[in-house]
Amino acid sequence: MMNPLDARIGVWSEAGRLRRALVCAPGLAHQRLTPNNCAQLLFDDVIWLQQARRDHFDFVAKMVDRGVDVLELPDLLADVMAMGHARDWVLDRKVTDDLVGTGLRLDLRAWLDELPAAELAEFLIGGVSYQDVPGDAGGDFLRALREFDPEGFVLPPLPNTMFMRDNTSWIFRGVTLNPMYWTARRQETLLTTAVYNFHPDFADEKYDVWLGDPDGVPRDHSAATLEGGDVMPIGRGIVLIGLSERTSHQAITKLAHRLFSAGAAERIIIAGLPKSRAAMHLDTVFTFCDYDVVTAYAPIVDAIVPFSLRPDDAAPSGVDIRREDKGLVPTLSEALGVDFRLITTAGDTYGVQREQWDDANNVVAIEPGVVIGYDRNVLTNTALRKAGVEVVTIDASELGRGRGGGRCMTCPILRDPLYS
Numbered sequence: 001m002m003n004p005l006d007a008r009i010g011v012w013s014e015a016g017r018l019r020r021a022l023v024c025a026p027g028l029a030h031q032r033l034t035p036n037n038c039a040q041l042l043f044d045d046v047i048w049l050q051q052a053r054r055d056h057f058d059f060v061a062k063m064v065d066r067g068v069d070v071l072e073l074p075d076l077l078a079d080v081m082a083m084g085h086a087r088d089w090v091l092d093r094k095v096t097d098d099l100v101g102t103g104l105r106l107d108l109r110a111w112l113d114e115l116p117a118a119e120l121a122e123f124l125i126g127g128v129s130y131q132d133v134p135g136d137a138g139g140d141f142l143r144a145l146r147e148f149d150p151e152g153f154v155l156p157p158l159p160n161t162m163f164m165r166d167n168t169s170w171i172f173r174g175v176t177l178n179p180m181y182w183t184a185r186r187q188e189t190l191l192t193t194a195v196y197n198f199h200p201d202f203a204d205e206k207y208d209v210w211l212g213d214p215d216g217v218p219r220d221h222s223a224a225t226l227e228g229g230d231v232m233p234i235g236r237g238i239v240l241i242g243l244s245e246r247t248s249h250q251a252i253t254k255l256a257h258r259l260f261s262a263g264a265a266e267r268i269i270i271a272g273l274p275k276s277r278a279a280m281h282l283d284t285v286f287t288f289c290d291y292d293v294v295t296a297y298a299p300i301v302d303a304i305v306p307f308s309l310r311p312d313d314a315a316p317s318g319v320d321i322r323r324e325d326k327g328l329v330p331t332l333s334e335a336l337g338v339d340f341r342l343i344t345t346a347g348d349t350y351g352v353q354r355e356q357w358d359d360a361n362n363v364v365a366i367e368p369g370v371v372i373g374y375d376r377n378v379l380t381n382t383a384l385r386k387a388g389v390e391v392v393t394i395d396a397s398e399l400g401r402g403r404g405g406g407r408c409m410t411c412p413i414l415r416d417p418l419y420s
């Protein structure tokens, strides 16, 4: 097996040293958010873009200061859009009858074909509004659409790309290209897949695709949806996966088969979550901070039902599925042979709900015992500090409006193992 530390990609733990991560700065997509469309685009409010950008750059700087190589999706996508064959690959899949409509497809494609690479990348993430399409392109049809719906989009914006964790997820030496749950997010995966397929930072690397379509052709995955906020490759061959609003048992068992048959994992621990927006992903209520420290929102994590999946040639499905008789944290302690300390959201009955809602339990570990989290979660951050975790803070006021914290905003590409 390749020594993980010699590789340029691969994620071997949740809290080992983070070496490279992919993020996505807020941009044009967030300028399109209005009180009317934000809920449909999975934001709780409109945002002040300039401040969000400042806060994002502060977040990136704090990672860079700790030695993380931070890659920006908009930049990588711009590099990829400068390669003719890669641009065609994306536009062939994006500018289709189904996605932009037969009436607009040819005109839209002709315009996008000629755009400078960085501008095209910006539109692919930020969306193309009816107003953006210049001159007579789109003809009478687009003129009529503009009049009928001045705020309409030919290609909708993808503001949740900022939560880079979700559309793909690296598990050990491979990746899942995620079929996402909500329509508002499904187009994100194609852009990241294009970067993995064509950008020199990825294209020459060897890795497996555990789930999803490397050819990027939009396919109906039906009920088999998976999002990175639920996926935690914790190590020693164990992957923890939330069974949530977004991630279904259909996707988890499909992924389990693939990981088991490739010999890439030995056990999947499923954390069955209640379905609610406060717990849309496992990482909104539970993250790893150190070798033996996790943080969690107790009311939900206490109710988690853990199951284990293991390869089993004797079982008709090839997988042995067993409900654990303990809660999540004792199950993990036993599985890893580590006595985990659990630091729960701090505060009174009201305070714990507010801090959880502001992603107090959604921190990203930069190295064992050092995490980045939102500044406003004063009580939970203090509790983590008392447990010996260094909490580096970033401003939540704008970044937090889409309900995602440090973990949601980073997609680790290379992270060291933690449990040998």
Ligand SMILES: NC(=[NH2+])NCCC[C@H](N)C(=O)O
Binding pocket: 041, 042, 043, 160, 163, 165, 166, 185, 228, 229, 230, 280, 281, 283, 284, 402, 403, 404, 405, 407, 408
């Ligand atoms: N890994 C996460 N918890 N991601 C949070 C994503 C938030 C985003 N607005 C959504 O609803 O999809």
